[in-house]
Amino acid sequence: MDLAMQEARAAAARGEVPVGAVVVDGETGEVLASAGNLTEANNDPSAHAEILAIRAAAAKRGAPRLPGCDLYVTLEPCPMCATAISFARIRRVYFGAYDPKGGGVDHGPRIYQSSSCHHQPDVYGGIGETEAADLLREFFAARR
Numbered sequence: 001m002d003l004a005m006q007e008a009r010a011a012a013a014r015g016e017v018p019v020g021a022v023v024v025d026g027e028t029g030e031v032l033a034s035a036g037n038l039t040e041a042n043n044d045p046s047a048h049a050e051i052l053a054i055r056a057a058a059a060k061r062g063a064p065r066l067p068g069c070d071l072y073v074t075l076e077p078c079p080m081c082a083t084a085i086s087f088a089r090i091r092r093v094y095f096g097a098y099d100p101k102g103g104g105v106d107h108g109p110r111i112y113q114s115s116s117c118h119h120q121p122d123v124y125g126g127i128g129e130t131e132a133a134d135l136l137r138e139f140f141a142a143r144r
Helices: 002-013 047-060 078-087 129-143
Strands: 020-025 031-036 067-076 094-095 122-124
Touching: 002 020, 002 031, 002 047, 002 067, 002 129, 020 047, 031 047, 047 067, 047 078, 067 129, 094 129
Parallel strands: 067 094, 094 122
Antiparallel strands: 020 031, 020 067
């Protein structure tokens, strides 16, 4: 989660919403990919940290699915990212801050509880929650 927080802080420094994500091989502990949000820089609404990290890890593995891999992300994944995580067959998701407005795991549509969801990863929320929530709060307070 420390590397995900570093990515989130780097995203904030770029003017992006401070979210960071890291994909780790669950067997070896090898970091396969890490990313921070790039939606503004790339003019791409899908350039969320989770999506970028999953794309990079899949490219590194040379496969569209990442079974046995874990995702660490500083904010509860949105519905788009939660669905991508399911499609990638990520084994476990560890996230920091909960997102009552835009989350898709423990809030909102609760993607993994839907009967149409093909793969439900194990999910652990609240990991480093205070630090992640504080970073987000400070970022948005500075923009108001």
